[in-house]
Amino acid sequence: MSKKVGFVGVGRMGANMARRLAECGYKVTAVFDVNRKGAAELAAEIGAEACTKLARVTALSDVVITVVTDDKAQLAIFTNKKDNLLQGAKGRAFINCATISPKTHVQVEKLAKKAGAASLEACMASSINQARAGTLYLMCGGEKAVFDKLKPLLIKLSDEGKLLRYIGQAGQAAQVKALVNMVMNINTAGLAEGLGLGAALKLDLKTLMEVFSQTGANSRVLATDGEDMVNRDHACFFSGAHAAKDSGIALKLAKEQKLSLPLAAASLAQYTKMVKLGFGDLDKSGIAELTFKGRGKKK
């Protein structure tokens, strides 16, 4: 509990994880974000320092949690020549929560080791509300000893550890995460087709969803996204652009394995189209804009 925690990347996910840990009695000492205003506001809220240097985050923390947007950002915070997290990082631990490619997790672990620091990937398969409540589904990859050492903190983010999983070596959690989102995106795009066709046939969509829920068509995304698709309520929990990114990561893995995955490819094409039409910032349920008649124009 005496651990000092720093955060790099305090968007909707990172900020809520910081709030949660502060609430649990952790000392959140440092926050950093390219959005300086957001970082300053959060820092004021939870009594942390809003750092303008990454090395300062490391200096103020025992554990640094990173929640950045993509591979490029993840590599940059660990390798930027002028200022990076590994300066003075000996004995520190990094927990990397962004959805990035498995290879980048492996690379970051290597760099951290070289600097005398520990690194763990902790992929999240949940959203903003769960970050705030400390009920994230967390899939971890890295050395088992590092995982065990960080467990007390991870538990506070994952419903007292009920949703905490050790998957295997660095990169494997990101692989699992990519597969989760690939399958989720397929199911979501498929559901949008079922409901879109149902609407075109003038079927009662409430009944249709009830039937789906009782049969082989049932899925988690039916519960989370079905009504939103019907009601055209696409307030963003997990954006179409993110869906496209994650399916892209999975398809790259498939290509390396020389596997052809036509459903994943079709769903990537749909999410890419969604982004191109200007709907990339809508929730993934906004894929229904492409399958309901008369939709697909900017509201």
Add this chain to the structure above:
Amino acid sequence: MSKKVGFVGVGRMGANMARRLAECGYKVTAVFDVNRKGAAELAAEIGAEACTKLARVTALSDVVITVVTDDKAQLAIFTNKKDNLLQGAKGRAFINCATISPKTHVQVEKLAKKAGAASLEACMASSINQARAGTLYLMCGGEKAVFDKLKPLLIKLSDEGKLLRYIGQAGQAAQVKALVNMVMNINTAGLAEGLGLGAALKLDLKTLMEVFSQTGANSRVLATDGEDMVNRDHACFFSGAHAAKDSGIALKLAKEQKLSLPLAAASLAQYTKMVKLGFGDLDKSGIAELTFKGRGKKK
């Protein structure tokens, strides 16, 4: 309860429905199947007459339940010049349970009316075990009065009515059924891609399925087909060939509505490929033969 019931089409589904109704005290008086041997065996088992003429089934029954393979067979039993179910059908009721196109249900209802008989579509979204146990999910289409009249019997097939749904006019239940199976087929083909890629990446598939089940990747088919895909156990409950047929029905409806459904199209292509490779008689979970490395050859 005094109703005499006939069955046309006593394959795995029809035979088990007949057994169930006989068990519930209904008098199953007549069975008919192009497979004469199967019909004779069932007739002996439940004390019915194995008919060689369709008109004889009608003569012996108040209600005739038809469970045939496709549109062609469904139309044939009602329109064959020499011998069909509508000969002497005045006052009889037909319950049509096959997965056929919505249009055929409408056509059969029209023909039955002309002959002074009632007709109801009762689409099943369950499988063999549920037929035997009387716990089928039954979606009905037709005149509400006909549905109400047949309800006491339908209840005995649908878990005391808990799984019985009146959807709307003739054809609409078949539309819903086609949508259910279209979405189910997408989810199944998508799951096979997720598990196939997981296997190629040498991830622990038990852990992967557990993660799927806890996240946005969860689905009914994960529970019913996931392990079978991993274990390559494709004993048939719902065949790949049937999956291809049903997705085809849904895509035809989509085409009529001028809707493009790329995920449904990709899954139809996969199931069609499965059939072409000679796996059409495997369970739909056999779609994993196309996505796991080293599979896809006849065992």
